[in-house]
Amino acid sequence: xxxxxxxxxxxxxxxxxxxxxxxxxxxxxxxxxxxxxxxxxxxxxxxxxxxxxxxxxxxxxxxxxxxxxxxxxxxxxxxxxxxxxxxxxxxxxxxxxxxxxxxxxxxxxxxxxxxxx
Amino acid sequence: xxxxxxxxxxxxxxxxxxxxxxxxxxxxxxxxxxxxxxxxxxxxxxxxxxxxxxxxxxxxxxxxxxxxxxxxxxxxxxxxxxxxxxxxxxxxxxxxxxxxxxxxxxxxxxxxxxxx
Numbered sequence: 681x682x683x684x685x686x687x688x689x690x691x692x693x694x695x696x697x698x699x700x701x702x703x704x705x706x707x708x709x710x711x712x713x714x715x716x717x718x719x720x721x722x723x724x725x726x727x728x729x730x731x732x733x734x735x736x737x738x739x740x741x742x743x744x745x746x747x748x749x750x751x752x753x754x755x756x757x758x759x760x761x762x763x764x765x766x767x768x769x770x771x772x773x774x775x776x777x778x779x780x781x782x783x784x785x786x787x788x789x790x791x792x793x794x795x796x797x
Numbered sequence: 798x799x800x801x802x803x804x805x806x807x808x809x810x811x812x813x814x815x816x817x818x819x820x821x822x823x824x825x826x827x828x829x830x831x832x833x834x835x836x837x838x839x840x841x842x843x844x845x846x847x848x849x850x851x852x853x854x855x856x857x858x859x860x861x862x863x864x865x866x867x868x869x870x871x872x873x874x875x876x877x878x879x880x881x882x883x884x885x886x887x888x889x890x891x892x893x894x895x896x897x898x899x900x901x902x903x904x905x906x907x908x909x910x911x912x913x
Contacts, residue, residue: 684839716904721906722906723801723887723889723904723905723906723907724840724887724889724902724904725904726901726902729901770839770840772839783828783829783830783845783853783889783891783902784830784842784845784853784855785830785832785840785842785902786842787832787839787840787841788839789837789838789839790837790838790839
């Protein structure tokens with residue numbers, strides 16, 4: 681079984697400050713890892729994903745995440761927060777198993793990011 | 798290209814009733830996944846359909862059922878509704894191919910179900 685733990689249900693930063701959202705996973709096989717963002721009254725949008733290869737993954741809107749196998753972590757960062765980054769962020773995991781495995785995700789509880797002027 | 802559309806956007810039912818939620822997948826996508834997102838929680842995987850066959854199921858009882866049609870649109874049916882079924886139901890589609898860049902999930906905006 682797989683699981684995802686997101687540390688901190690709420691994170692608050694000032695505009696221009698570093699954003700760090702934490703994600704730890706549990707998986708018995710090498711995982712595929714994802715970060716999604718959800719704006720109010722909208723569906724989830726993929727920010728970035730790690731499957732294989734380079735462990736530092738760059739995504740949209742200036743976000744990046746680093747897969748650290750030894751720490752079972754996949755933390756999301758952005759050097760400088762913008763007001764438009766305020767949203768809820770979800771970390772998710774699945775295991776490789778063909779293309780349809782991408783649809784069977786296990787999500788964390790989510791982290792609400794607030795950005796102050 | 799159109800994205801994933803879900804209907805209805807909001808609905809209210811009472812305990813014991815049945816509900817059908819609908820999803821039109823993105824053009825070119827043949828795989829549909831359904832998720833339940835309770836208030837304050839992350840989405841939970843209900844099941845997935847690939848080429849009209851169920852292809853994986855999460856920890857949900859049989860009263861949660863689904864269909865996928867030849868045009869790859871899908872329905873989620875929930876019988877004997879319970880209060881805890883109140884949630885946002887998300888549909889997501891993908892191509893189901895093995896190319897890592899080709900099968901990213903595209904989510905709809907969801908159907909918000911309230912059970913009274």
